[in-house]
Amino acid sequence: MMKRILYILTAALLIASCGEKNGGKTELTLEQKLCAEWHSTVLPVDGDIYISFATDKTFELYQQIGEGAHRLYRGTWNLEENLLTGKYNDGEEWAAAYNIMINDKQLTMTSVNDAAEESVFALEEIPEEVIQTCEVIVKSY
Structure with a gap:
């Protein structure tokens, strides 16, 4: 009888422990992981992007191509499965949609128009200097 109770308790503990993943923590969705601040590490053009x-579902894009201050663009974004699309505040859509992947603290965006166009971003807070000195683009009301 005692062995039977021990088997039942052991089975119950095994079932309970198998139900927990990642130490009882819930895995974040791709959308939850995306909601953060990112800084470019690899771009298909010479520039700097935060x-x-x-x-x-809004975004703020600080883009510096060439010399001068970053330019601020605002708009909305949408994520369906791993396909990221966006629209600027003036209604103009992004030039491309992107397949995204997030591993640890790295975001990879690959253009659906051109698979060779890949951008990589690191999880990084936007510096206050970039925010304070940016040029706000008219389309970003």
């Missing part, structure tokens, strides 16, 4: 994806 982008913030907010939980309300």
Whole structure:
């Protein structure tokens, strides 16, 4: 009888422990991982980009191509499975949609128009200097 109770308790403990993943923590969705601030590490053009994806599906893109200050573009974004699309505040859509992948603290965006066009971003807070000195683009009301 005692062995039977021990087997039942052992089975119950095994079932309970198998139900927990990642130490009882829930895995974040791709959308939850995306909602952060990112800084470019690899771009298909010579430049510097910071982008913030907010939980309300808005973005702020600080882009510096060539010399001068970063330019601020604002708009909305949408994620369906791993396909990221966006629209600027003036209604103009992004030039491309992107297949995205997030591993640890790295975001990889690959253009659906051209697979060779790949951008890589690191999880990094946007510096206050970039925010304060950016040029706000008219389309970003």
